[in-house]
Each structure stands twice: as C-alpha cells, then as structure tokens.
Amino acid sequence: MNYLTLFLNLFTLTMQGMMHLIFIGRLTGKTLKYRYFAAYLFLLNLMELFFSAFSVPAILAIGAELLMLYTIHRFLSKNHPMISLTASVLALYITQLSFGMMNAIEVIILPYFLGKTTLLYLLIFLSAILTCVLCFCCYHFLVKNLSLNEEDIPYIELLLFPVLFFFFIELYILQTAYSIVPVHILDSFTHTGKHFLLLVMQALGLAALFCTQYAWQRTCRSFQTQAALASLTQAAQAQKTYIAEAQMRDEQTRAFRHDIRNHLSVLHGLLNTENLEAAQSYLQKLENISSFLSFPCPTGNPTIDILLSEKLERAKNCGISTDISLLLPANDVIDDFDLCIIFSNALDNAINACLSILSINSKTSEPSPFLHAKPPFSADDQTAFLTDDQTAHKNSEQPFIHILGEQQGDFYRLEFTNTCFADPIPPMGIGLKNIQAAALKYHGAMQTEKKGHCFCLHVLLNIR
Numbered sequence: 001m002n003y004l005t006l007f008l009n010l011f012t013l014t015m016q017g018m019m020h021l022i023f024i025g026r027l028t029g030k031t032l033k034y035r036y037f038a039a040y041l042f043l044l045n046l047m048e049l050f051f052s053a054f055s056v057p058a059i060l061a062i063g064a065e066l067l068m069l070y071t072i073h074r075f076l077s078k079n080h081p082m083i084s085l086t087a088s089v090l091a092l093y094i095t096q097l098s099f100g101m102m103n104a105i106e107v108i109i110l111p112y113f114l115g116k117t118t119l120l121y122l123l124i125f126l127s128a129i130l131t132c133v134l135c136f137c138c139y140h141f142l143v144k145n146l147s148l149n150e151e152d153i154p155y156i157e158l159l160l161f162p163v164l165f166f167f168f169i170e171l172y173i174l175q176t177a178y179s180i181v182p183v184h185i186l187d188s189f190t191h192t193g194k195h196f197l198l199l200v201m202q203a204l205g206l207a208a209l210f211c212t213q214y215a216w217q218r219t220c221r222s223f224q225t226q227a228a229l230a231s232l233t234q235a236a237q238a239q240k241t242y243i244a245e246a247q248m249r250d251e252q253t254r255a256f257r258h259d260i261r262n263h264l265s266v267l268h269g270l271l272n273t274e275n276l277e278a279a280q281s282y283l284q285k286l287e288n289i290s291s292f293l294s295f296p297c298p299t300g301n302p303t304i305d306i307l308l309s310e311k312l313e314r315a316k317n318c319g320i321s322t323d324i325s326l327l328l329p330a331n332d333v334i335d336d337f338d339l340c341i342i343f344s345n346a347l348d349n350a351i352n353a354c355l356s357i358l359s360i361n362s363k364t365s366e367p368s369p370f371l372h373a374k375p376p377f378s379a380d381d382q383t384a385f386l387t388d389d390q391t392a393h394k395n396s397e398q399p400f401i402h403i404l405g406e407q408q409g410d411f412y413r414l415e416f417t418n419t420c421f422a423d424p425i426p427p428m429g430i431g432l433k434n435i436q437a438a439a440l441k442y443h444g445a446m447q448t449e450k451k452g453h454c455f456c457l458h459v460l461l462n463i464r
Contacts, residue, residue: 004121004124004125008124008125008128009048009052010045010048011128012128012131012132013041013044013045013048014041014044014045015132015135016095016132016135017040017041017044017045018037018041019091019132019135019136019139020040020069020091020092020095021036021037021040021072022139023087023091023094023139023142023143024069024073024077024087024088024091025077026143027087027090027142027143027146027147027148028073028077028079028083028084028087028147028148028149029147029149030073030077030078030079031077032072032076032077036072036076040068040069040072043068044065044068047061047064047065047068048061051064058174058175059171059175062092062096062171065092066088066089066092069088069091069092070084070085070088073087073088080150080153082153082156082157082160083148083150083152083153083156085160086148086156086159086160086163087148089160089163089164089167090142090163091139092167093163093166093167093170093209094135094138094139094142095135096167096170096171096174097138097166097170097202097205097206097209098131098132098134098135098138099131099174100170100173100174100178100198100202101134101199101202101203101206102127102130102131102134103174103177103178104178104195104196104198104199104202105127105199106123106124106127107178107195108192108195108196108199109123110123138206141210142210142213145210145213145214145217146213146217149427150426150427151224151427151428152220154223155216155219155220155223158216158219158220159212159213159216162209162212162216163209163212166205166208166209169205170202170205173198173201173202177195177198227430228430228433228434231345231430231431231434232341232434235337235340235341235344235345235434236337238307238340238344239303239336239337239340242302242303242306242307242310242340243302243303243306243336245306247302263282263286266282267279267282267283270282297309297312297324297326299326299327299328300328300330301328301336301339303336303339303340304328304336304339304340304343307340307343307344307347308324308326308343308347311343311344311347311348311351312324314351315347315351315354315401318351318354318355318358319358319398319399320351320354320355320358320398320399320400320401321398321399321400321401322400322401322402322403323400323401323402323403324402324403325403325404325405325406326403326404326405327405327406327407328405328412329407329412329463331463333463333464334412334442334461334463338438338441338442341434341435341438342414342435342438342439342459345431345432345434345435346414346416346431346435346457346459347401347403347416348431349418349429349431349432349457350401350416350418350455350457351401351418353399353418353419353420353421353455354399354400354401354418354419354420356421357399357419357420357421358399399418399419400417400418400419401416401417401418401419402415402416402417402418403415403416403417404417407463410462410463410464411444411460411461411462411463412460412461412463413458413459413460413461414457414458414459414460414461415456415457415458415459416456416457416459417454417455417456417457418454418455419453419454419455420450420453420454420455421453422452422453424450425448425450425455432446432448432457435457435459439459439460439461442461442462442463443462444459444460444461444462445458445459445460446458446459446460
C-alpha cells in the first residue's frame with residue numbers, strides 16, 4: 001500500500017464517517033457530541049488499517065462498521081433499537097452504493113488511462129472526491145424528505161426490510177464484481193457493457209430506495225391519519241352522548257322544578273300531621289333526586305358537566321382522588337367539540353396512568369413509592385394548580401388528579417396534573433396530538449411537563 005492509497009483511504013473514511021454520524025443525527029433528530037465524532041473516526045480508521053494489514057474479508061469489515069455505528073446511536077444517542085438499525089443500514093448502504101457506482105465508472109474509463117501514471121492517479125483521486133459528493137447528495141436528499149421518529153416505530157419494519165435487501169444486493173455486487181478486477185479486463189473493452197449494466201442497475205437501486213422512502217412515508221402518514229380520524233370519530237360520538245345526557249338532565253331538572261311546589265305541599269301536610277318519619281323519608285327521596293340532577297363540578301357547560309361527571313365517577317370508583325378548580329369562559333368562543341376533545345383525552349390519559357400505578361401496587365405487599373408521590377413543583381408552582389384544601393393530597397397514598405382552568409386576560413389556561421411513573425415522557429400519542437391540534441386551532445399551545453412521579457399537561461387557548 002503506497003502513501004497515495006493510504007491517504008485516499010484515510011480521507012475517504014474520515015469524510016464518510018463524519019457524514020454517517022451527521023446523517024443519522026439529522027435523520028433521528030439527535031446529535032452527538034464532538035468527542036463521539038472523534039472517537040468514531042479514530043476507531044474507523046484504526047479498524048481499516050487493521051483489516052488491511054491482516055487481509056480480513058471486506059464483509060467482516062462492513063459488519064464491524066455497521067455494529068459500531070449501531071452501538072453509537074443506540075446507546076449514546078438513546079435511539080430506539082429499530083430506528084438505530086434502520087438508520088445505520090441506510091447510512092452504510094448509501095456509502096456502498098456510491099463506491100459501487102464510482103467503481104463501475106472507473107472500470108469503464110480505466111482502459112483510456114493505462115500507461116498514463118499521472119492521469120491515473122488523478123482519476124483515482126477524483127473518484128474518491130466524487131464518491132464523497134455522491135454520498136453527500138444522497139444523504140441530503142434523504143434528510144430533506146425522510147425522518148425517523150418514535151411515532152414511526154410501529155411501521156419501521158416496512159422500511160427496514162427493503163433497505164436490508166438493497167444493502168445486501170449492493171454488498172454482493174461489490175464483492176463479486178469489484179473486489180478484484182483482472183488485468184486482462186482493464187486491457188480490453190470487452191467487459192465495458194457488463195460494467196455499464198452494473199452502473200445502470202445500481203442507479204436504479206438508488207432510485208428504488210428513494211421511491212421506497214416516499215412510499216413508506218406516505219404509508220406511515222396514512223396509518224397515522226386513519227388513527228387520528230378514528231380518535232376524532234370516537235370523540236365526536238362521545239360528545240353526542242354527553243349532549244344527549246345533558247339534554248335529558250335538563251328536562252328532568254325542569255320537571256323537578258315544575259313539581260317542587262307539590263313536593264313542598266306534601267312535606268307541609270306531613271309536618272302538620274306530625275308524621276315526622278314519613279316526612280324524613282319523603283325528604284330523603286327529594287335529596288336523592290336533587291343529587292342525581294346536580295353535577296360534581298358544575299361549569300355552566302352541559303357537555304363538560306356530563307363529561308366530568310362520568311370521568312370523575314370512574315376515577316372515584318377506582319380509588320383515585322380528584323381536585324378541581326375549573327371556571328370555563330363565559331362566552332362561547334371555545335367550541336364544545338374542542339373542549340370535549342381536550343378534557344376527554346386529558347382525563348383518559350390521567351386515569352389510565354393512575355390505574356397503572358394501582359395495578360402495580362395491588363401485585364405487591366409493600367407500598368409503592370409513587371403512591372406517596374406529590375407534585376414535585378416548588379411551593380410557588382403548586383399554588384398555580386393546588387388550592388389550600390388540596391395540600392392534604394400531597395401526602396396521600398392515593399394516586400391523584402388535579403384540574404385547573406382559569407381565564408387570564410385574553411387567554412384561557414388549563415392544567416391537568418396526575419400521578420405517574422418516574423419514566424421519561426413517552427412520545428405523543430393520538431390523544432395528545434388531538435389536544436395539540438385543538439390548541440393550535442385557537443392559536444394556543446400545548447406543553448407536557450414531568451417531575452418525578454408527577455405529570456402535568458398545560459393547554460393555553462387564545463379566546464380573544
């Protein structure tokens with residue numbers, strides 16, 4: 001190995017190693033620190049020198065490079081295993097494809113440069129530069145048109161297996177067609193057609209990759225749109241149910257008010273005849289009827305009253321403590337449908353999180369630490385969504401749900417706080433995305449916050 005070959009190998013590996021890390025970082029939205037770049041490039045060049053010195057098969061070298069790239073992005077960038085594998089295979093496939101296409105071009109035009117040492121070296125150097133340029137262009141195109149996020153994990157196999165197929169096909173081409181090129185091929189033009197076909201096949205492989213990427217992205221968006229539509233349909237159906245129940249309660253309340261004089265007359269007659277036992281029994285029935293017609297947290301909005309009544313009753317039956325400080329805007333600037341989406345999804349998520357904690361606690365005899373969880377915010381932060389009477393819940397062994405809703409100038413602020421596991425915040429599901437869409441409709445915002453065993457969902461709506 002002469003110095004020119006050594007220099008070109010080090011140059012090419014360094015350039016492509018940097019592009020590997022930058023490409024995967026941009027693709028997954030997670031960048032690495034500079035020291036990881038330095039360590040990867042050092043190991044990559046050291047591995048190349050070792051494999052060249054001991055004539056290790058190229059397939060083992062590529063496998064080792066793939067493993068190293070996967071390990072870095074799996075454990076240092078904290079990417080999902082499937083995302084790390086897909087991005088690593090994609091990065092190396094682009095590299096191998098670029099080498100393969102330039103090798104085909106080299107073999108086609110190399111006979112014209114035989115015996116011309118200076119031009120031959122220039123051709124080899126230019127080929128290395130063009131390989132890096134082709135890699136960069138392919139990476140740039142993919143980064144611009146593709147992203148691998150946590151929400152795409154359920155569909156990642158639809159992209160991984162085609163990419164693996166392209167990767168092994170290109171690896172086979174490199175190993176069989178370009179690993180060793182006999183001299184008699186370089187001295188003649190008889191094999192030009194073969195290598196031209198290989199070049200066309202690899203170019204079509206690159207086009208197939210871009211088409212696969214486009215089709216996969218459209219498929220993912222279609223699945224996500226269908227899930228969102230199903231969720232919205234469910235929310236709309238739930239709202240119809242809440243409205244129907246609200247109308248029924250309103251009719252029952254009107255009937256009760258209409259008959260209140262008759263009830264009072266009956267009570268007056270029982271008391272006049274000193275039939276106290278019958279009067280108490282009749283009064284108890286009236287109390288039961290009035291409690292049925294009332295809401296646990298009256299907001300002035302029949303739809304939200306019914307929704308809260310159902311959700312809070314479910315939470316109470318499951319052993320979840322609740323505290324509510326809620327005052328809806330007086331005007332009708334917020335549509336009932338949007339309020340239903342926000343409250344139903346937020347409360348369903350909060351109740352499910354608390355139920356998970358209760359389920360884990362029921363399987364162990366020792367009390368779980370998150371059952372003693374209290375809002376881990378500062379005292380000033382707690383006053384934002386906890387009243388003085390609610391501070392007793394901080395030391396409660398029950399999972400809790402706190403709801404705060406208040407108007408602040410031209411904005412309406414909602415906060416949903418609940419007990420949860422101390423794990424990192426998972427990616428947004430369909431419910432949170434629907435809440436975010438409802439907030440954006442009112443030029444507002446949604447934010448999630450987690451400290452210890454306490455999760456808080458903030459929703460801000462512009463109600464001007």
